[in-house]
Amino acid sequence: MSKFGVSQPVRRVEDTRFLTGKGRYVDDIAPENAGHVAFVRSPVAHGTITSIDVTDARDADGVIAVITAADLEGKLINSVDYSVVKNRDGTKGASPIRPIIAGEKVVYAGEIVAAVLAETRAQAVDAAELVMVEIDDLPVHVALGAGGPTIHDVAPDNRAYDWAHGDEAANQAAFESAAHTVSLEVVDNRVFADPMEPRGAYAEMVDGRLHVAVNGQGVWGFKKEMAKKLGIPADQVRVTNPDVGGGFGMKGFSYPEQFVVGFLAHHHNRPVRWMADRSESHLSDAGGRDLVTTAEAAFDADHRLVAVRMHARSNLGAHNSPYGQFIQSELAQKVFTGVYDVQNAFFHVEGFYTNTTPIDAYRGAGRPEAIYVVERLMDYAARVLGVDPVELRRKNFIKKSQFPYISAAGQTYDVGDFERVLDRALVEADIPGFAARKAESAARGKLRGLGLSYYIESILGAMDETTKIAFAEDGSVELFVGTQSNGQGHETVFAQILHQRTGIPFDKIRFVQGDSDRIAKGGGTGGSRSVTMQGNSINMTADEMIRRFEPLAEDELEVSRADIVFEEGAFRVAGTDKSVTLMTLADKARLEGRVELLTCETDFTLENRSFPNGAHFAEVEIDPATGVVRVDKYTVVDDFGVLMNPMLAEGQVHGGVVQGIGQALMENVVYDADGQLLSGSFMDYAMPRADDVPMMPFHSEPTPSTANEIGMKGCGEAGTVGALAAVVNAALDAVWDEGVHEVQMPLTPLRMWSWLQGAGKVAAE
Numbered sequence: 001m002s003k004f005g006v007s008q009p010v011r012r013v014e015d016t017r018f019l020t021g022k023g024r025y026v027d028d029i030a031p032e033n034a035g036h037v038a039f040v041r042s043p044v045a046h047g048t049i050t051s052i053d054v055t056d057a058r059d060a061d062g063v064i065a066v067i068t069a070a071d072l073e074g075k076l077i078n079s080v081d082y083s084v085v086k087n088r089d090g091t092k093g094a095s096p097i098r099p100i101i102a103g104e105k106v107v108y109a110g111e112i113v114a115a116v117l118a119e120t121r122a123q124a125v126d127a128a129e130l131v132m133v134e135i136d137d138l139p140v141h142v143a144l145g146a147g148g149p150t151i152h153d154v155a156p157d158n159r160a161y162d163w164a165h166g167d168e169a170a171n172q173a174a175f176e177s178a179a180h181t182v183s184l185e186v187v188d189n190r191v192f193a194d195p196m197e198p199r200g201a202y203a204e205m206v207d208g209r210l211h212v213a214v215n216g217q218g219v220w221g222f223k224k225e226m227a228k229k230l231g232i233p234a235d236q237v238r239v240t241n242p243d244v245g246g247g248f249g250m251k252g253f254s255y256p257e258q259f260v261v262g263f264l265a266h267h268h269n270r271p272v273r274w275m276a277d278r279s280e281s282h283l284s285d286a287g288g289r290d291l292v293t294t295a296e297a298a299f300d301a302d303h304r305l306v307a308v309r310m311h312a313r314s315n316l317g318a319h320n321s322p323y324g325q326f327i328q329s330e331l332a333q334k335v336f337t338g339v340y341d342v343q344n345a346f347f348h349v350e351g352f353y354t355n356t357t358p359i360d361a362y363r364g365a366g367r368p369e370a371i372y373v374v375e376r377l378m379d380y381a382a383r384v385l386g387v388d389p390v391e392l393r394r395k396n397f398i399k400k401s402q403f404p405y406i407s408a409a410g411q412t413y414d415v416g417d418f419e420r421v422l423d424r425a426l427v428e429a430d431i432p433g434f435a436a437r438k439a440e441s442a443a444r445g446k447l448r449g450l451g452l453s454y455y456i457e458s459i460l461g462a463m464d465e466t467t468k469i470a471f472a473e474d475g476s477v478e479l480f481v482g483t484q485s486n487g488q489g490h491e492t493v494f495a496q497i498l499h500q501r502t503g504i505p506f507d508k509i510r511f512v513q514g515d516s517d518r519i520a521k522g523g524g525t526g527g528s529r530s531v532t533m534q535g536n537s538i539n540m541t542a543d544e545m546i547r548r549f550e551p552l553a554e555d556e557l558e559v560s561r562a563d564i565v566f567e568e569g570a571f572r573v574a575g576t577d578k579s580v581t582l583m584t585l586a587d588k589a590r591l592e593g594r595v596e597l598l599t600c601e602t603d604f605t606l607e608n609r610s611f612p613n614g615a616h617f618a619e620v621e622i623d624p625a626t627g628v629v630r631v632d633k634y635t636v637v638d639d640f641g642v643l644m645n646p647m648l649a650e651g652q653v654h655g656g657v658v659q660g661i662g663q664a665l666m667e668n669v670v671y672d673a674d675g676q677l678l679s680g681s682f683m684d685y686a687m688p689r690a691d692d693v694p695m696m697p698f699h700s701e702p703t704p705s706t707a708n709e710i711g712m713k714g715c716g717e718a719g720t721v722g723a724l725a726a727v728v729n730a731a732l733d734a735v736w737d738e739g740v741h742e743v744q745m746p747l748t749p750l751r752m753w754s755w756l757q758g759a760g761k762v763a764a765e
């Protein structure tokens with residue numbers, strides 16, 4: 001096997017340019033003569049706009065234009081597109097207009113009310129401060145639930161949707177007849193995505209066409225929306241994604257700022273750029289999570305699950321974000337029963353508007369939220385029932401012999417061997433040695449806890465993808481993909497897959513992504529779909545290309561097709577050492593004018609999704625004197641099916657776990673009663689640092705997926721999906737014998753200290 005082939009730990013080729021400062025990010029490549037945009041944002045969370053005076057701003061030095069909602073009339077459709085779910089009564093979820101620039105009222109602090117275009121960033125910022133906005137305050141609603149001051153007339157009681165899955169009556173009957181029932185309330189706190197590179201964009205007119213460069217997770221959705229908003233043909237818009245410094249789902253959809261940048265460039269026929277700073281990001285980036293769930297489990301006398309139900313209240317923020325209504329409903333529903341064999345399940349979610357920044361996808365998009373609930377519930381049930389948490393899970397696992405298994409959510413889990421993965425995790429985490437570690441902690445006055453989370457997730461996103469392979473005149477081979485790297489290592493792993501299938505030299509493969517002119521269509525990146533969808537698409541395109549070259553191989557090798565095999569990267573005459581590579585045949589095709597052979601493009605569709613799963617064991621140590629919770633030991637065993645690059649998979653798991661630890665211990669978006677953001681900078685919003693995270697071994701215990709040819713399952717979000725419950729379960733284990741029977745994220749020192757001080761009396765906030 002080639003050292004650059006599939007399943008080899010090939011070092012990331014893109015890191016050379018990233019680590020030497022040669023990355024090409026959107027703010028690096030914006031035209032030098034581009035004007036800068038600064039946004040004027042609402043200082044209040046809810047109010048009626050009575051006047052906007054832009055006179056002084058328009059007269060300020062360097063100002064090219066100042067626009068408000070009135071300036072968009074007849075020129076740009078002033079609304080952001082989004083989708084809504086169906087309510088349980090069959091009606092659609094609420095769909096109030098979300099303006100690009102607010103003109104009549106504002107519904108969260110940070111909403112755009114005007115934009116300034118100036119020659120320099122400093123001039124734009126200075127002029128923005130001269131815009132005088134008069135807003136009559138309206139009552140603010142930040143509580144998660146029905147009632148309170150109305151934010152949108154089309155959403156009485158501020159309810160955006162009322163969604164459910166399952167037979168509620170049958171579920172109720174199962175609970176009434178069960179031998180044991182357990183109930184737990186679980187809070188999933190709001191967090192920021194906070195990628196290293198904030199959101200940004202630039203736009204320019206090139207030969208009469210609008211080009212917008214966005215640091216996003218795909219180009220085709222925004223291309224379509226931008227053309228629609230301007231009322232121009234889609235072929236008059238080009239969208240590109242350059243290098244992107246992290247997205248985590250938050251950059252996977254369109255934002256108002258991008259449309260403003262495109263509009264200003266188109267309207268003024270000049271380059272325009274914008275880049276958020278961190279404070280602006282915290283005000284305007286879509287947040288993640290933010291829901292409260294009451295979860296219940298019913299067991300028979302032998303502690304086997306007979307029914308599960310969940311009732312959640314989800315915060316959408318002030319507006320529908322593009323996927324906001326789907327995250328905690330349809331996406332969470334896909335795995336809400338986890339890895340457990342229970343068919344009687346009911347899942348009910350209500351979404352509510354509050355006067356806060358909108359909520360959308362964040363790493364895992366619904367699956368971490370669902371698994372956090374079910375794994376907290378199973379762990380809590382074990383404590384209440386007086387059984388071992390590991391054995392309760394094992395008893396209720398879907399067995400290997402039951403696959404393919406149709407879950408209560410209607411999802412077909414193709415394969416799995418949960419007991420084997422758990423057994424491996426028990427060994428790798430040295431669970432037999434935990435008692436000694438707990439005693440050693442106790443000798444130092446510390447509390448030590450052990451937490452398990454067994455997760456499963458579904459890959460999401462479009463179920464089709466495109467690939468184009470083109471032999472270039474300089475001897476390289478261009479690989480055009482429909483996904484978009486945000487730092488995951490696509491440039492490396494996709495080249496590995498193509499090299500493995502075709503024998504094209506690894507160092508000759510040139511990666512092309514994120515350009516709507518050069519790539520006809522694609523699904524972008526999100527939902528752990530990239531390598532599964534693009535990898536299978538690459539293989540399909542490679543196979544078609546090989547098939548097309550067969551006649552040329554017959555001529556070159558001077559034998560009939562029946563005597564030729566393609567193996568080890570070359571056409572070979574069976575039983576001989578006579579062979580010819582694709583690279584040689586491509587040169588021959590070029591010389592003979594057979595240009596149709598030099599490019600191959602196909603559309604690939606996958607019929608079924610795959611389901612990564614795995615076991616996370618966390619050990620935490622708590623100082624009861626200070627309330628500090630430290631993750632001391634962390635072990636992961638994953639079933640990702642066939643690994644395309646173990647090194648990249650391990651990196652994805654590590655990154656995901658760190659984000660999970662961050663949310664569990666410290667990350668928390670906070671608004672006051674007036675809807676003002678109190679965690680607007682890194683002085684107020686804690687992020688995990690290196691010393692907050694232990695070294696964590698990664699182990700693979702694969703069961704190849706049967707849902708796709710290459711047998712993989714996706715790994716981008718798995719770390720986060722498993723980490724939340726593992727850490728919090730460990731913390732609860734540490735304090736259970738101290739009388740604290742409820743904890744909630746984030747496990748900050750003050751909160752933990754307070755719970756311990758009021759053990760048995762004070763519930764978690």
